Each structure stands twice: as structure tokens, then as C-alpha cells.
Amino acid sequence: MGKPRSHKAEKVLERLEKKLNRQIVMSLAACVHCGNCSSSCHYVLANPDDPTYQPSYKADQLRKLFKRHVDWTGRVIPWFVKAKSIYTDEELEELKDVVFGKCTNCRRCSINCPMGVDHATFNRMARGLLVSVGVMPEGVAVVSKDQWEIGNQMGVLKEDYLDTLEWMEEELQEELDIPDIKIPVDKMDCDVVYSINPREVKYDPRTIAEAAKIFHFAGENWTMPSEGWDMTNFGLFSGDDDLGGAVGRRLYEKTEELRGKKLVISECGHGYRSTRCEAPNWGKIDVPFVMESSVDTMLRYIKERKIKVDKNKNTERVTFHDSCNNARSCGLFEEPRELLNLVVTDFQEMYPNRTENYCCTGGGGAMSMSEYTPNRLKSAKIKAEQLKATGAKYVVTSCHNCVDGLTDLIKHYELDMKVTQLVNLVANALVIPEKVKEPEVEKVEVPVEAEAPAEAGDLAGRKILVVDDEPDILTFFSTVLEDNGATVIQASDGDEAIEKVRQEKPDLVTLDLNMPGKDGGQVFEFIRKDEELAETPVCIVTGRPELRRLIYDRPVPPPEGYLDKPVDEETLLRNVRKILAVG
Amino acid sequence: MSDALHFASHRLQEVALLIMAIVYTLRLRWILKFPAGKERQAPTGVGSLNPRGSIIYSWFNIAQPWAMESTRTKFFLYLQFVVFHVGVTVAIGLSFVIPYGPGLLEYSTIVLVIQVLCFAAFIVGIMRIIRRLGSKAMRVISSPDDYFAVLLLTVWFFFAALAAPNNYAAGEAALLTYFWLTAFFLIYVPFSKISHYLYYPFTRYYLGKTLGRRGVYPIVRGNK
Ligand code: SF4
Numbered sequence: 056m057g058k059p060r061s062h063k064a065e066k067v068l069e070r071l072e073k074k075l076n077r078q079i080v081m082s083l084a085a086c087v088h089c090g091n092c093s094s095s096c097h098y099v100l101a102n103p104d105d106p107t108y109q110p111s112y113k114a115d116q117l118r119k120l121f122k123r124h125v126d127w128t129g130r131v132i133p134w135f136v137k138a139k140s141i142y143t144d145e146e147l148e149e150l151k152d153v154v155f156g157k158c159t160n161c162r163r164c165s166i167n168c169p170m171g172v173d174h175a176t177f178n179r180m181a182r183g184l185l186v187s188v189g190v191m192p193e194g195v196a197v198v199s200k201d202q203w204e205i206g207n208q209m210g211v212l213k214e215d216y217l218d219t220l221e222w223m224e225e226e227l228q229e230e231l232d233i234p235d236i237k238i239p240v241d242k243m244d245c246d247v248v249y250s251i252n253p254r255e256v257k258y259d260p261r262t263i264a265e266a267a268k269i270f271h272f273a274g275e276n277w278t279m280p281s282e283g284w285d286m287t288n289f290g291l292f293s294g295d296d297d298l299g300g301a302v303g304r305r306l307y308e309k310t311e312e313l314r315g316k317k318l319v320i321s322e323c324g325h326g327y328r329s330t331r332c333e334a335p336n337w338g339k340i341d342v343p344f345v346m347e348s349s350v351d352t353m354l355r356y357i358k359e360r361k362i363k364v365d366k367n368k369n370t371e372r373v374t375f376h377d378s379c380n381n382a383r384s385c386g387l388f389e390e391p392r393e394l395l396n397l398v399v400t401d402f403q404e405m406y407p408n409r410t411e412n413y414c415c416t417g418g419g420g421a422m423s424m425s426e427y428t429p430n431r432l433k434s435a436k437i438k439a440e441q442l443k444a445t446g447a448k449y450v451v452t453s454c455h456n457c458v459d460g461l462t463d464l465i466k467h468y469e470l471d472m473k474v475t476q477l478v479n480l481v482a483n484a485l486v487i488p489e490k491v492k493e494p495e496v497e498k499v500e501v502p503v504e505a506e507a508p509a510e511a512g513d514l515a516g517r518k519i520l521v522v523d524d525e526p527d528i529l530t531f532f533s534t535v536l537e538d539n540g541a542t543v544i545q546a547s548d549g550d551e552a553i554e555k556v557r558q559e560k561p562d563l564v565t566l567d568l569n570m571p572g573k574d575g576g577q578v579f580e581f582i583r584k585d586e587e588l589a590e591t592p593v594c595i596v597t598g599r600p601e602l603r604r605l606i607y608d609r610p611v612p613p614p615e616g617y618l619d620k621p622v623d624e625e626t627l628l629r630n631v632r633k634i635l636a637v638g
Numbered sequence: 639m640s641d642a643l644h645f646a647s648h649r650l651q652e653v654a655l656l657i658m659a660i661v662y663t664l665r666l667r668w669i670l671k672f673p674a675g676k677e678r679q680a681p682t683g684v685g686s687l688n689p690r691g692s693i694i695y696s697w698f699n700i701a702q703p704w705a706m707e708s709t710r711t712k713f714f715l716y717l718q719f720v721v722f723h724v725g726v727t728v729a730i731g732l733s734f735v736i737p738y739g740p741g742l743l744e745y746s747t748i749v750l751v752i753q754v755l756c757f758a759a760f761i762v763g764i765m766r767i768i769r770r771l772g773s774k775a776m777r778v779i780s781s782p783d784d785y786f787a788v789l790l791l792t793v794w795f796f797f798a799a800l801a802a803p804n805n806y807a808a809g810e811a812a813l814l815t816y817f818w819l820t821a822f823f824l825i826y827v828p829f830s831k832i833s834h835y836l837y838y839p840f841t842r843y844y845l846g847k848t849l850g851r852r853g854v855y856p857i858v859r860g861n862k
């Protein structure tokens with residue numbers, strides 16, 4: 056009798072053969088263990104003493120199963136080709152740590168393999184096999200569940216999404232003083248249906264407003280869909296083709312329902328790759344309309360003179376990071392550079408770049424797998440060095456995932472740099488036509504207070520509880536807020552925060568997530584569940600973007616604001632004023 | 639020429655080739671039984687080649703050491719690769735020349751060229767063995783198949799170099815060893831990593847097809 060095998064291991068082997076296609080079989084069979092790809096991988100470069108990070112070693116953890124059960128030599132003389140089966144759940148867990156924790160599926164080794172072995176593609180397949188038996192990092196399980204059940208990977212409810220669009224519309228109307236600027240929803244027969252990343256709704260709604268501004272001035276006939284708007288696709292990361300196909304189908308069907316002529320995908324590497332390239336394959340769907348990246352759209356507007364830009368509005372030195380999915384899987388690397396050169400004055404390439412650029416290290420869903428964060432940040436050393444050498448003040452990227460990955464590594468390696476996207480730079484460089492700036496209607500006198508910009512002292516009478524375990528941040532926040540008139544109370548851990556919020560009933564709580572004792576998530580849930588305190592506005596402040604979702608997983612209304620550390624004075628005040636509706 | 643050498647250089651080679659052809663036919667059938675994925679999406683990227691162009695590019699990527707970072711930055715390893723594979727071609731060719739066109743080997747220059755190439759490949763073989771055994775990173779990824787394959791080829795190159803003059807009158811040992819090794823090699827390769835050359839056109843075909851359609855091939859990088 057053979058060695059007993061766990062139910063999950065049995066299923067993995069059973070499904071392995073079904074998942075194989077010719078491309079993957081050839082990639083699994085063809086590796087000659089030459090080691091040529093090793094120095095292509097950022098994990099190897101950051102861990103020179105650990106040979107288990109080599110792409111071919113990682114690949115062999117799946118390859119040994121293939122050889123033992125599918126290929127012929129491995130079935131007869133397994134020891135000769137290092138073929139090995141899998142028996143226990145512990146072995147599956149080990150495989151999980153390799154395929155999820157040691158590879159971002161960046162495809163850099165694939166383009167550097169002389170044999171044409173596409174490791175990233177079968178690493179994704181291995182992830183899918185494990186996911187099919189429930190072996191996956193917790194973050195992957197949570198996000199996949201949200202995308203299956205709620206329709207987007209951050210669990211954004213429809214009303215929150217629509218509220219955000221409305222809020223952004225109002226902001227734009229106010230900012231530009233153009234009452235008819237709109238963010239249309241579910242408008243039929245548009246030329247452009249614009250799909251976004253839920254991260255934009257949760258943490259960066261500014262990018263939606265800026266895209267809307269660009270569409271408006273380009274005179275575009277556009278809309279956003281009320282459903283099927285999430286162009287991200289966790290199926291790419293989890294290896295679950297069913298999820299990948301289903302998510303793509305939602306977008307395609309909604310676009311068809313709206314009779315949209317083109318689906319424009321906002322700046323997101325994996326979203327673009329999934330929606331534009333992979334989901335038609337996963338879901339076996341022949342998409343009847345055109346799809347393009349918003350980078351192409353913006354570039355076209357400038358080339359066709361639909362919008363005018365002034366590059367002198369963006370004078371700080373910028374560099375460009377290629378998202379792996381955009382560059383190495385979709386060939387999108389010249390267009391962003393062309394666009395960038397039109398909207399900034401000082402663009403400095405990083406090296407290597409384009410198809411040879413290094414991963415931001417947050418790819419492949421790594422940002423949702425907090426158990427591998429230390430490894431990820433260690434491997435980010437390569438990217439950090441690349442960034443630093445440019446001397447740039449901003450790193451631009453066309454990917455929301457990369458924004459998070461880069462922000463995290465910039466903080467970790469203490470680089471003096473910020474991350475931004477093309478949409479922000481284009482919006483900033485936009486030349487607003489004069490006639491639009493001055494509405495023809497007679498100007499109505501408005502009370503001075505309503506139009507006056509926010510100024511020092513405008514937080515007078517507001518009581519703000521600042522919660523953070525880092526003394527520097529407590530001092531910085533308190534000073535800035537007090538200088539602007541607020542009364543500040545401090546708490547340096549979760550328990551103290553709960554005590555103070557009960558006693559003081561503040562008008563706003565700025566809440567750190569990662570703290571000793573009760574963490575920010577628990578404090579937040581306590582506030583929301585307490586009848587008396589539930590309405591207290593909360594602004595989450597964190598240096599670990601991957602923790603943000605822990606807040607949104609709680610069965611309570613979301614926080615009123617979000618800030619990524621490091622926070623500067625201007626950002627802090629802008630957000631506090633917005634939440635408190637001041638100024 | 640002894641009967642033993644005649645058998646080893648003729649019948650033995652034919653049988654070995656026949657076995658290899660049968661096994662490879664089965665192998666091809668096995669490969670083709672797996673479905674080929676279909677690319678449904680419209681082409682992306684500005685640099686898209688037509689499908690045929692990108693497949694051809696992919697096949698010949700290895701002949702452009704400047705194209706891949708891995709070959710560009712490790713040029714000495716790339717040179718070793720070239721010498722080693724030229725050696726394989728020459729040593730295989732020799733197994734046809736000796737029985738079917740021995741007249742060619744009457745030209746001493748041709749013999750010398752064959753010997754130099756096989757000997758160079760032999761040296762590279764030794765370097766590869768040292769690399770595989772000496773580097774921790776290489777040991778971790780190596781299997782007995784990897785060691786055996788490089789050892790077999792290295793020894794084979796050595797005997798090919800000795801066999802090249804085809805001077806059986808001076809002694810048949812080298813020729814006999816070379817032909818028996820060649821026969822073993824032909825029968826053994828379909829079961830070992832050496833059959834990677836059979837997979838190469840497939841892996842490269844599919845990678846070229848996908849990456850070409852997506853504008854990733856030909857590889858574009860910015861020069862410093
Ligand atoms: S994946 Fe390619 S480059 Fe890497 S060891 Fe295998 S054959 Fe060599």
C-alpha cells in the first residue's frame with residue numbers, strides 16, 4: 056500500500072493534470088537548470104546567500120509533482136530527475152509559501168530564460184491549484200471572497216461607490232467653479248465607459264476627480280458604470296481562472312448593457328492586464344468592443360489637441376516605474392513615457408527600465424499577504440537602489456498596486472521621494488480654457504466666509520483625539536492641529552484611546568492602526584459599535600497600506616478618512632478640514 | 639576495420655537512431671495531446687510584431703546575446719553555451735561522416751577543425767561540471783540527470799576528438815568507444831534533460847506568440 060495522502064493533496068494532484076496546457080507542460084519539461092535566470096529575480100538579488108530563491112528552484116517545487124505524476128522519466132526513476140509527490144497538508148503549506156511568498160509573478164525570469172520557460176505563468180497555475188483546495192494566504196482568501204461576493208476586491212458597497220462619485224463631482228464643481236461638470240453614471244451610448252480600481256474609491260478618490268476633469272475638458276462623452284466598475288482582478292493573483300473570467304465578464308456585460316463603445320481602464324497594471332488581455336482567455340469571451348488604458352486615452356487627447364497641457368506646471372524631477380503587468384505582459388511602456396514627457400519638465404529614467412525593469416515587489420497580490428511583508432521589504436532593496444540612483448522627487452507609475460508597493464518601500468528605505476500617477480500629473484498640467492474659468496452668468500456675490508481659503512485658527516473649538524504609539528507622530532499631529540486652533544488630546548495605545556474617546560467625546564479621532572494592546576482596528580470597531588460614539592468621525596492613519604483592509608473587513612460603517620504615513624502638514628490639515636467640513 | 643567497429647559505426651547507430659525516432663514520435667504525440675491555450679485578446683503594445691515575426695524572433699532570441707539581460711551580462715557563460723552546442727552538432731555529425739562519408743576526413747584541416755571544436759566543447763564540459771558541483775546555487779537546482787548529462791557529453795566530446803582522424807589502423811579503441819557512446823546517447827536522450835532541444839521550439843513558439851501579440855517582443859530596454 057502506498058503512503059497515505061491527505062484529501063487536499065489528493066485533490067491537488069487530481070487537478071494538476073486537468074490544468075495543464077501545452078505551454079505550461081513545455082515550460083515544466085524544458086528547464087535545463089542552467090541557472091541563467093537566477094540573477095533576473097529581485098528576490099535572489101536581495102538574498103544572495105539563499106539559493107532557494109532562484110526561479111528554477113522555486114519552479115522545481117511544482118515541477119517535481121509534474122515529473123512524478125505526468126512526465127515519464129520521473130514516474131519510473133523519480134530520484135534521477137528529483138521527481139517527488141506530495142502527501143501532507145504541511146507540504147502544501149510549504150508550497151504555498153514558495154508560490155505566494157517568494158514570487159510576485161513578475162515574469163522577469165521568463166523573459167530572461169534562454170529556453171523560453173515561462174515560470175511566472177505556471178507559478179500562477181500552482182497558486183490556482185492551492186487556492187482550489189483552500190490553501191492560500193489569508194489576505195488572498197479575504198480579497199477573493201469580496202470580489203466573488205461583493206463584486207470588487209475591496210468590498211466597496213454600491214452606495215459608498217456612488218457616494219464617492221457624487222462627492223468627487225461636488226469637489227470638482229467647487230474647485231473649478233463649473234456647476235455643470237459631471238461624473239456621469241450609467242449614461243447610455245457613451246464613447247467611453249471608465250472603469251477604476253476600488254483603491255481609488257477607498258484611498259485615492261482624487262484620481263477619479265482628476266480623470267473626470269480630463270474627460271470633461273476633452274469634451275468626452277463618457278460614463279462610469281454603477282456596477283461592474285472594478286477593473287482589478289484578483290483571479291490573476293490567486294490563479295483562479297473562474298474568478299478571473301467572472302470578474303472580466305461583469306465589466307464586459309455592463310459595458311455592453313450601456314452600449315459603450317470603448318472600455319477605458321484606469322491606471323492599474325494588473326487591472327489592465329486582466330481586463331484587456333487575460334479575462335477574455337479565462338472566461339472564453341470574445342469581447343466585442345475596444346479596450347484601452349487611460350494612459351492611451353490621455354495621450355490621444357493631447358495629440359488630438361482635445362486637451363492642452365503645460366509641462367511647466369510639473370517641474371520637479373520624476374522617474375518612471377514600469378508595472379510588470381503593463382510592461383512585461385502587455386507591452387505598455389512607451390506610451391506612458393511619451394505622455395510623461397509631455398507633462399513634466401525633468402524626467403529621469405531609472406535603469407534597467409521598460410521590459411527589464413524590476414518589480415515594485417508589491418506585485419502578484421503581495422500587498423494583501425501581510426505574512427510575507429518582511430521578505431517583501433527585504434527584496435525591495437533592489438528597487439530602492441534603482442529609485443535612489445535617479446535623484447527624483449517623484450516616482451510615477453501607472454499602477455495602483457505599484458503605488459502601494461513603492462510607497463511602502465520608500466518608507467522602509469527612507470527615500471526622499473513620493474509616488475504619483477500619470478493622471479495626477481496630466482490633471483495638474485491641464486490648461487483650463489479661460490472661457491470655462493469665467494462663467495458667462497452674472498457673478499453672484501457670496502459671503503466672504505464661504506469663499507475664503509482655510510486659514511490658521513479655523514479648527515478653533517474642535518476637539519481632536521490623536522492616537523498613535525509613535526511619540527514623534529503624536530507631537531507632530533498635535534502641534535499642527537493646535538497651531539490651527541484645535542484642542543488636541545493624545546493617546547498612545549488602543550486602551551488609552553478607548554478611555555479618552557469615552558471621556559472626551561472628540562469631534563474627530565485620528566487613529567493609527569498598528570499599536571500595542573488593542574490595535575487601531577479594534578478601537579475603530581469599538582467606536583462604531585458604541586451607540587454614543589458611533590457617529591464620531593475617524594481618520595485612519597497608517598504606514599502599512601496592507602493593513603487598511605482590516606478596517607474595511609469589519610462589519611461597521613467605514614472610516615471618514617484615510618491617510619498614509621508619512622503625512623505632511625498640508626495633507627493632514629486638508630483631510631481634517633474635509634472631514635470636519637471646515638474651510 | 640574490424641567487424642565490431644563496422645557494427646558499432648553502422649548497424650548500432652541505425653538501430654539507436656530508429657529507437658530515438660520512435661521514442662520521439664511518442665513524445666511528440668504526448669506533447670500534442672495537451673490543449674494549446676488560445677489568445678483571444680486584441681494585440682497590445684506599440685512594438686507588436688506580426689505573429690510569425692514574433693515567433694521567429696523568439697526562436698532566434700538565443701542567437702542575439704544582446705537581447706536578453708541574462709546572456710548580455712554573462713557573456714562568458716554564453717560563449718561556453720555556444721561552444722558546447724557547436725561541439726554537440728559536430729560530434730553528432732561525425733557519427734554520420736565516419737560511416738557514410740569518410741573521404742571528408744582525409745583532409746587534415748577538416749579533421750583538425752573537428753578536433754579543435756570537440757576538444758573545446760570537452761573543456762567547456764569540464765568547466766560546466768566544475769560550475770555545477772562547485773556552486774551552491776547550482777547544486778541546489780541540480781538533479782542526478784543534470785550531472786549525468788553533462789558528464790556523458792563531456793566524455794563523448796573527448797572521444798569524438800580522438801575518433802575524428804578515423805585512423806582505425808592505428809587502433810580502434812577510441813572509435814569503438816565513441817560509437818558506443820553515441821548509440822547510448824541517442825537512446826538515452828529522449829529520457830533525459832538532453833531532450834530539451836525537442837521542447838525548445840515549443841516553449842519558444844508559445845512565448846513568442848504570446849509576447850509578440852502583447853508587444854513585449856522584441857525586447858525593448860532603455861540604454862543607460
Ligand atoms: S528556467 Fe530557464 S534560465 Fe532558468 S534554469 Fe531553467 S532553463 Fe535555465
Ligand code: SF4
Nearest residue numbers: 096158159161162164
Ligand atoms: S516571476 Fe519574478 S519574482 Fe517570480 S521567480 Fe521570476 S523573477 Fe522572481
